[in-house]
Amino acid sequence: MKRLLPLFFGMALFLASCSDDDSVIDGGVNGDGQEVNLNEPINDFVWKAMNSWYNWQKESQNLDDTKDDIKNDYYTFLNSYNDAEDFMYQLCYKHWSVVGDGNAVDRFSWFIEDYEVQEKAFQGITTSFGIRYQPVQVTNDGDVILYLEFVSPDSPAFKAGMKRGDLISGLNGTSINTSNYSSVMSSLSDNTVTFSIAAIEGNSLKELDSKTITRAVVADNPVHFYKVFEDVGGKKVGYLVYNGFRFSYNDELNEAFAFFKSEGINELVLDLRLNGGGSVETTAFLASMIYADAGTDIFAELIFNSKHSGSNGAYNFSNTLNKYNAEGDSEGQEPINRLSSIDRLYVLASGGTASASEMIINGLKPFIPVKVIGTRTYGKNVGSITLYDSPGTDFRAKSTNQSHKNAMQPIVFQIFNKSGESDYTQGFAPDIEVKEWQYWDNILPFGDENEIVLKSALDDIRGFAAKPESIKRRTDALKLDFDDPEQKFEKEMYIHANFFELP
Known part of the structure; x- marks a missing residue:
């Protein structure tokens, strides 16, 4: 298991002055005849x-x-x-x-x-309960449940016995409904929360148990799960649940593709439903693993504002990847396990599929067909760098100002594929639409062949339309939006200092 990564290699940039002339003209005095401090x-x-x-x-x-x-x-x-x-x-x-x-x-x-907390968050290190959830209104009376999309291994929720597919009907002893939704959900920002675990019985929700959980440090390996289905219409299908483009896990990602390569898969299903993005460099490495026939062609081009047009450049497909140790230092390179046995890609997607995840779709489109299954993606074709308060050192160091730990993460570039395409601010529409929340009472584990979104991909590979009617679909279910405090600013796409070819 990878040790915690305390350093972030995202671009640290700052300027002592950014006008055409670094000096500031002394404007004399203010209206009271005094110099402004x-x-x-x-x-x-x-x-x-x-x-x-x-x-x-x-x-x-x-x-x-x-x-x-x-x-x-x-x-x-x-x-x-x-x-x-x-x-x-x-x-x-x-x-x-x-x-x-x-x-x-x-x-x-x-x-x-x-910025120290944020740098850890970029690598999946957070103080959290370790859950991802989706709120859904499930009855005409306004009852609301949260179904668990994901429980992080070794997290407080995992240790309490919670798992993907569990139904949460209440928080801190209060049942959730459309009338109290905002106030009850706000308790998820607390350090300790009691979760009411429920089940559906007929048309009613029944509380089965409760779990009181306190936040703790959680480190997520984004390479969450992978397996091979041996016979799907006569094909071997690789399946990977990948939850974040975290560069400190490049070697774990490469190991998954070594397994796929050794198994001789014919199709690949990439599950990015919970992947809000991350490192552009890691995204290029993943694309290289997926499609070897791209050689070292252009995967993505980055365009900055006119002041930094000299930084415009590209990430290419590659035969090697960069490795980083737990301290964030480079450990050299290793050969990428590139697949030469597939000629299309299936992506399982949701509204949480954003930025670097969408970049995989856009960047591979000029090379192979990419079929999206699930719901429309988020729509983020721009990326950021971290700006630190460190005048005089250009962008090569973190903040030297000891009076605060503030920093900024502004958008500084737009990203394009080899064909110059970048028009997906409304997200990518699914080729096969499957609304997972309409199956809220039957959310199966990752890798279960009957899990509804995965099943739709496997059925398409078999050559016949998905048959969701074999699993009860609750068409009256209404998806509700909520800003998860544990996933704040997760839809990110950032670049490393080495993109700028530092001396």
């Missing part, structure tokens, strides 16, 4: 870093290059915001938190309270 120094970092790297810098009026020309005016502007997070979002171009999600252009940039 900077009361919010962190805002200076926020503005300058965003001015330099933000993808929509030219569209944001407050990031205009002339904004810091006159020191007094610039400092007065910075001092007008006493919250650095709010300031960053105000600088963004039509950020969802400012204009509302329906009118947003930037749905993804965010402010980081503690």
